[in-house]
Amino acid sequence: MTVTYDNSLQNVPLAPPDAILNLSALYKADTDPHKINLGVGAYRDNDGKPWILPVVKKAEELILHDPNVDHEYLPTAGLQSFTDASAKLIFGADSPAIKEKRVGTFQTISGTGACRIAADFLARHRKAPIYISNPSWANHQAIFTDAGLEIKYYQYWDPQTRGLAFASLIETFKSAPEGSIILLHPCAHNPTGVDPTFEQWKIIADVLKSKNHFPFFDCAYQGFASGDLDRDAQAVRYFVEQGFEMLVTQSFAKNMGLYGERCGALNVVAKTEESAKKAVSQWCKISRAAYSTAPSYGARIASTVLNNPELYQQWTEELKTMSYRIINMRDELFKHLQELGTPGTWNHVVDQIGMFSYTGLNLNQVNTLKEKFHVYLTDNGRISMAGLNTGNVRKFAEAVDWVVRNVQ
Numbered sequence: 001m002t003v004t005y006d007n008s009l010q011n012v013p014l015a016p017p018d019a020i021l022n023l024s025a026l027y028k029a030d031t032d033p034h035k036i037n038l039g040v041g042a043y044r045d046n047d048g049k050p051w052i053l054p055v056v057k058k059a060e061e062l063i064l065h066d067p068n069v070d071h072e073y074l075p076t077a078g079l080q081s082f083t084d085a086s087a088k089l090i091f092g093a094d095s096p097a098i099k100e101k102r103v104g105t106f107q108t109i110s111g112t113g114a115c116r117i118a119a120d121f122l123a124r125h126r127k128a129p130i131y132i133s134n135p136s137w138a139n140h141q142a143i144f145t146d147a148g149l150e151i152k153y154y155q156y157w158d159p160q161t162r163g164l165a166f167a168s169l170i171e172t173f174k175s176a177p178e179g180s181i182i183l184l185h186p187c188a189h190n191p192t193g194v195d196p197t198f199e200q201w202k203i204i205a206d207v208l209k210s211k212n213h214f215p216f217f218d219c220a221y222q223g224f225a226s227g228d229l230d231r232d233a234q235a236v237r238y239f240v241e242q243g244f245e246m247l248v249t250q251s252f253a254k255n256m257g258l259y260g261e262r263c264g265a266l267n268v269v270a271k272t273e274e275s276a277k278k279a280v281s282q283w284c285k286i287s288r289a290a291y292s293t294a295p296s297y298g299a300r301i302a303s304t305v306l307n308n309p310e311l312y313q314q315w316t317e318e319l320k321t322m323s324y325r326i327i328n329m330r331d332e333l334f335k336h337l338q339e340l341g342t343p344g345t346w347n348h349v350v351d352q353i354g355m356f357s358y359t360g361l362n363l364n365q366v367n368t369l370k371e372k373f374h375v376y377l378t379d380n381g382r383i384s385m386a387g388l389n390t391g392n393v394r395k396f397a398e399a400v401d402w403v404v405r406n407v408q
């Protein structure tokens, strides 16, 4: 019997559009001159424009005139001057784990690529469920599902207090099967902007240790959250000190503004040098079959900034420029809502940290903001603080005030 295959493309179902990209398209199509885009998580300056960090421009100049730069393939594990510096950035330049060579670092296609390589690795070599926060960055679910991992959730957001559901999260970690994978956001949790305090991190570490769970930190905002690179790495470094084996992703999209250059890293902290090497060898195998090697340009920029003391110092200042502007917008928004006497409590706007604020606005209110006020935010009420500036924050506060009073 001859076998025939249906090779018609007609039967391929249309995939739903990505919610955030769809929101950007709606914003673009809106002709209102005062429209506000609070959807996409990308930094904007006070004029609402993307910001190329001046230190990145300097690094690009140096690369342009470097006679040793060519367009050859990078090694499969990436540009070593970048991966070495990236590990020092997250674990600390004096990290004993780095000195003991128990850290392995692999260059990835930004933070998303790091999560995906990690997901494929975990699906093959650790047959355990992964616990992700509810809510979390929407792509986490897509990435870990596509890799074939079993996903479970821990409650993270308490709608009553508009803060961390700490007791519930601890309960879930205690009752999870021993050896589960626990995905954590070390700073600037997306989408809530709510982080555990350092004391709470210590309790989380104790519980994870007592249950032999495997921590996986997805770090997309180091330095961008507080403006202080060390402070934002505190949780990760504490877990390393506590002797965990774990994975840590890094992204240079937000903190260096290298969004489109797709520059990131995946790190393993293992008990031994041999285990770290084995993990990285598996990542090389996975990436080789998916896209071969990572792109070089963003890694060269990041490497130049991270390895040049003068540029590094400048970068730390520019990180403050971005994070302080966002913190300032939180204060401004809070001040305007107070002035307007908007019903409800709004302290969470100033208590939250990083790119996002989880406003607590419901879907009807979000839709009215879009339709009546030309303000674009995600359905879960998350706003990108970077989309606010001195020119639009009052208008946004007035729109919020209106929907809170008029829409249930």
Ligand SMILES: Cc1ncc(COP(=O)(O)O)c(C=O)c1O
Binding pocket: 041, 109, 110, 111, 112, 113, 137, 185, 190, 218, 219, 220, 251, 252, 253, 259, 264
């Ligand atoms: C929690 C989290 N992880 C990972 C990423 C990955 O971003 P990128 O792939 O642009 O580095 C993001 C970006 O929004 C994020 O918020």
